[in-house]
Amino acid sequence: QKEVEQDPGPLSVPEGAIVSLNCTYSNSAFQYFMWYRQYSRKGPELLMYTYSSGNKEDGRFTAQVDKSSKYISLFIRDSQPSDSATYLCAMSGNAGGTSYGKLTFGQGTILTVHP
Amino acid sequence: DTGVSQDPRHKITKRGQNVTFRCDPISEHNRLYWYRQTLGQGPEFLTYFQNEAQLEKSRLLSDRFSAERPKGSFSTLEIQRTEQGDSAMYLCASSTQGVGELFFGEGSRLTVL
Numbered sequence: 001q002k003e004v005e006q007d008p009g010p011l012s013v014p015e016g017a018i019v020s021l022n023c024t025y026s027n028s029a030f031q032y033f034m035w036y037r038q039y040s041r042k043g044p045e046l047l048m049y050t051y052s053s054g055n056k057e058d059g060r061f062t063a064q065v066d067k068s069s070k071y072i073s074l075f076i077r078d079s080q081p082s083d084s085a086t087y088l089c090a091m092s093g094n095a096g097g098t099s100y101g102k103l104t105f106g107q108g109t110i111l112t113v114h115p
Numbered sequence: 116d117t118g119v120s121q122d123p124r125h126k127i128t129k130r131g132q133n134v135t136f137r138c139d140p141i142s143e144h145n146r147l148y149w150y151r152q153t154l155g156q157g158p159e160f161l162t163y164f165q166n167e168a169q170l171e172k173s174r175l176l177s178d179r180f181s182a183e184r185p186k187g188s189f190s191t192l193e194i195q196r197t198e199q200g201d202s203a204m205y206l207c208a209s210s211t212q213g214v215g216e217l218f219f220g221e222g223s224r225l226t227v228l
Contacts, residue, residue: 008155034216043119043206043219044158088157101148101210101217102171105157 003027006089006106015115019076023089023106026070030091030104033065035074038086038108047087048074079113086110117141119220121207127226128197135193136223140209147190148217149182150206151175158206164190197227 006023013019021035032051036044048063050056050072056063062075072091076083090103120139128134140147145166150158161180163171166187176182179197184190194201204224208217 004157006157036219041221041224043208043221045219046216049216090157101146101163101208102160103150103158103217105159107155108157 001026002107003104004089004091004106007109008107010110010112012112012114013079015079015081015113017079017113019079019083019111019113021074021076021087021089021109021111023072024070025072025091025104027091027104028067028070029093032092033063033072034090034092034103035061035063036088036090036105038088040085044088081113081115084112119207119209119218121205121220121223123223124221125224125226127228129228130197130199132197133193133195134197134225135191136205136207136225138190138192138207138220140188140190140207141218142188144209144211144218145187146210147184148208148210149190149192150208150219152204152206152222153202161192161205194225197225199227201225202227 004025035048038044050063050065053065053067060077064073086108088108089106122137147164149161152158162182164184179195182192204222206222208219210217
């Protein structure tokens with residue numbers, strides 16, 4: 001079993017829909033949780049970053065972390081065709097040490113938002 | 116452009132040949148990471164440098180792989196005696212010390228025939 005599980009989709013939604021993406025994990029040492037967006041043939045770019053449990057909102061994006069359930073989510077409101085990409089969840093351990101940048105990624109969910 | 120730069124973007128080679136990839140991080144970043152991504156999978160950590168010191172290597176990094184960051188600036192990743200299983204996207208990322216986001220380059224895609 002992988003440390004981080006993510007449904008690869010693909011997920012297809014109409015423009016304007018609310019999109020829900022999620023990951024589960026097994027390593028209780030993870031404290032930092034990120035969502036990256038990756039367009040085809042490009043490197044991942046950071047969308048959201050959250051420390052420990054809680055919610056974080058940035059524009060149309062909301063990230064939620066529930067450490068007790070080892071479950072994280074990303075919500076996209078008013079989705080746009082330009083949101084079509086692969087969304088990767090990523091996690092890491094303690095800050096300040098070498099393990100912070102050692103990210104463990106999910107498989108990625110392919111999202112298509114059609115007009 | 117002040118982002119992470121990787122070269123070449125795509126390399127096609129025959130099995131058994133050696134290949135080298137270069138990464139130029141964002142100039143003020145002292146941490147540099149290499150990841151490998153295969154089709155349909157998320158990136159997997161390979162190795163990490165803080166300045167010129169290689170501080171951690173994954174078990175994925177077999178003895179055919181070697182990475183260097185000689186002056187704490189650019190880094191190279193060399194794969195010797197390439198195998199078809201080495202075909203992947205090799206991603207470089209950089210960050211500042213402490214808590215900070217990783218900035219990824221666009222990757223170097225390796226195809227081993």
